[in-house]
Amino acid sequence: MTDTPAREVQLVSRPVGEPTAADFAVVDTELPTGEVVVRNTWMSVDPYMRNRMRDVKSYVPPFALGAALDGGAAGEVVSSTAASHPVGATVLHGLGWRTHAAGPASAFRVVDTSVAAPQAYLGVLGMPGLTAWAGLTAVAGLQPGETVFVSAAAGAVGSLVGQIVKLRGGRVVGSAGSAEKVAWLRELGFDAAFDYHDGVLPQLREAAPEGIDVYFDNVGGEHLEAAIDVLKVHGRAVICGMISLYNATEPAVAPRNLSQVIGKRLRLEGMLVSDHHHLQDAFVAEVAPALTDGRLVARETVVEGLDAAPEAFIGLLAGANTGKMLVRL
């Protein structure tokens, strides 16, 4: 236990357009109590959280104002009456953006830090990793030798999408938001990569002159429109995210070429990782060995301290991260 008061990050107003620091407050709280009490060491910063800031019905309830933001986190058990969760164990949970979390043992999953570092369970071996793996495997039905285009390719999900395609002998094209990110994608083994600021469609056409079989969409808008133009007959688009729209205050007008889905018999399919937890073991069986022997690389962008979490989130939406965005406490 510690004498330091507990603290948490609250949403205090619903952002319109880009979130600002004023939409968040970091406040002191009582140290929470429960069957298991955890001191957080890592917090996950994820694009989907932007949608929970809107007060609309969606697949998860919106964040409440004046309460801590939920979200993925990892920490160390500091107090426990559950034999399954001993003091000192590293656990994962979804209680989010606070220094300490408490609750029943069932709210916390003990992880083995001899396999991977705690924060890996928030990234490459966690939600973003399973998203990439299940999107390619269960939603797109990726076949050997196919060509995949992935947007936000230097992000936590996108960088894994590309590397999984390469592990399976496919061809992958990625788009990202800076020259540095593009250079990193090439290091990772992407067959082609480009900065979307220089135009999506012409660069995609040049990178995939024969077309693409699968588009893994993390961006929406202009990227999706370009992908529809370049998808081959019977191509598939996995619609995983649309980060280009998350701060939008007007409805998106693209894609304007959706009628191509008929002639090319395209399939566009939305996904949420929550439908795919039953694939966790198969996913880890492929990805963990590749991570251990270095065939697959998981990069992290780490921001220090609870106070910096709002800034990390605002940065994430603007592309400040390469790989998984994390806050270290």
Place this chain on the structure above:
Amino acid sequence: MTDTPAREVQLVSRPVGEPTAADFAVVDTELPTGEVVVRNTWMSVDPYMRNRMRDVKSYVPPFALGAALDGGAAGEVVSSTAASHPVGATVLHGLGWRTHAAGPASAFRVVDTSVAAPQAYLGVLGMPGLTAWAGLTAVAGLQPGETVFVSAAAGAVGSLVGQIVKLRGGRVVGSAGSAEKVAWLRELGFDAAFDYHDGVLPQLREAAPEGIDVYFDNVGGEHLEAAIDVLKVHGRAVICGMISLYNATEPAVAPRNLSQVIGKRLRLEGMLVSDHHHLQDAFVAEVAPALTDGRLVARETVVEGLDAAPEAFIGLLAGANTGKMLVRL
């Protein structure tokens, strides 16, 4: 054989926006010769033909200027050296909009007029019928008890979609373009039907307050946008046609709510009937008996004479037909 000169309908200019009579010419030709010569009795008038009038790469080549339009037709063999295709037999073919067609026997399929009238093979037992059946069965994967919304519901495909859903015990909502068509849909057994001129989304919401499982899209644009709003989690949209866009000169701006595919895990899938010919026997096995015993009704809108074919086509795009649009020669 006949002394009447043969005649054909040619495309003479590529329409911009709505086609006009000036885009077509009806011209005299030589009586064609070949292994089999057919005097046409019925011609099929289909929305997809509008797309073939554009000079763009698509799933079928564009119509050539100054040549007869291809398309479905039925006729009677008037000259033949093929034992399989005797004089007097009724045949189907794709040689389209002309009084006489000729070619190798393999270009013509003999049909049994004791089962159904010749023109039924252009409609309910032909391409539009298989489109409806395969779209529901193979693309949407329709399940018992599901609710389906179909647009252009009084058309050749839409009226069959709705009736097949009812044959299978589902619930169906249809939209059409006039009070008369809406009344006919109710006669057919549609659970709800509305005139889209009075607004799609509010009427769809009222007709399907619990949402829809499947949207069968023949219209695109505003209809697709409304359907995305109303589709349930894991809903499917079969994208079969987008007739609202066929005459458009600007790219479509709807749907603007495509991001809903993520949270609701929607699947939007384009279809062409040409991928589904292997289902013909299964389709006929379900639909033909229902047609014979009156559980399923196939209506036709018939225009008389080759000269009227362009007008029939222009009318089709404006919704002049109820059920299958045909030209009788």
